[in-house]
Amino acid sequence: MKVTPAAIADVLIIEPRVLGDSRGFLFESFNQRDFNAATGTEFTFVQDNHSRSLNGVLRGLHYQISQPQGKLVRVVRGAVFDVTVDVRPASPTFGQWAGLELNEYAHRQLWIPPGFAHGFLVLSESADVLYKTTEYYLPTDEACLAWDDPGIGIQWPLRAPPILSSRDRQGRRLKPV
Template identity: 75%
Template sequence: MKVTPTAIADVLVIEPRVFGDSRGFFFESFNQRDFNAATGTDFSFVQDNHSRSAKGVLRGLHYQLGQPQGKLVRVVRGAVFDVAVDIRPASLTFGKWIGLELNEHDNRQLWVPPGLAHGFLVLSDSADFLYKTTDYYAPAQERCIVWNDPTLAINWPLDGTPTLSSKDSVGQAFKAAAL
């Protein structure tokens, strides 16, 4: 696997080795030993999630207090614009964000460590988004920063207003968010 750092410390783009021929392709989408060696971490994953969303759906920016989740995310069908926001107060990149396209063709994954907010916008007609988490979903701990926060100024590739869940539409401003 190839690991590429991003502008936010500890957020990494991971590209698996893909073996293809006329029959199709094969790649190892996850190997705990190789992941730990490549990222220099010792995280274990406890939960796998799969979401399917239509074009224009924006999910996020989600995070959990008390039991923050690290996420290893990828797209198996379609394409999304994936965003990680550094909400670690002691971080040199606190309040910064990175965004990149993840799609079914390049098989890239994004490692979003605990302590960051995460969200994505569906670019294709629909997208299947898979992610592993380092801690369990805790609804009482879940928080959301509003997607269009002016302080963060995320440059979402939108052609209008995104489709949001009711809880995402009432996300907190970054400056007012509990961190």
């Protein structure tokens, strides 16, 4: 597995070793021991989620307040522009964002540690996103940042206005402009 730091400290791009030939491919998508060694963490994952979304759907930016979730994100079908925002108040990178394309061909994964908001924009006709979490989902603990918060300034690769849920349309700003 190859691990590359993203633009924000602690966020990592993980590329598994893919074995492929004319029949297809095989790779180990997760191994707790190797993940801990490669990331220098001791997190254990407690929940797996699977999201399917259509082209132009923007989900997020979601996070939990008192029980922050670390997430290991990958795309198994399609392509997304995946974004994370540092919402750790004491962090030197508070309010900064990092984004990259995740797709079914590169097999890259994104490790997002606890204390970050997460969201993605679907670039393909549809996309299936799988992600592991280090804490259980707690609806009463969830918060949502405005996807278009000018104080954060995410450069989404939009071709048209995004398709948003009612919750995502009501996201709050992280800090005043």
